[in-house]
Amino acid sequence: MRKILLLNGPNLNMLGTREKAIYGQDTLQQIEHEVQAFGSSLGYQIDCFQSNHEGELIDQIHQAQDMYCGIVFNPAAYTHTSIALHDAIKAIHIPVLEVHLSNVHTREAFRQISYTAPACEGQIVGLGKQGYLLGVQALHNILREG
């Protein structure tokens, strides 16, 4: 079965209790299960990894190249700071889709800059957990076309 990596960055392990008005009620585990069910309906195994550490996310991106056909990635706050994650995404040859639960473009000015998006196939923002499902769907479409 073809595999997609669902990768989540810092503080997303706190979903369900963290700023619910912005990020919703669901825990990361609930979201991961929904994405796995959706992925499986399209014929993909979805493996999930979350880390609060930039280096661990970089390692996962490097390793993903040999194991996955694409990555759905919410880099969380590292979106707005990390040239290293930008470079890691550029270094691999599988498509990466950036997802944000909230609409970062309507929030603080510092969230309106993404270092990672220019390295990605595209960016999905502001649609809550649906964004992750759309990310999987978009990867599926990109892989079918390619």
Ligand code: DQA
């Ligand atoms: C986020 C948006 C980021 O600005 C923030 O740092 C997060 C979550 C989102 O999913 O909306 O941790 O990536």
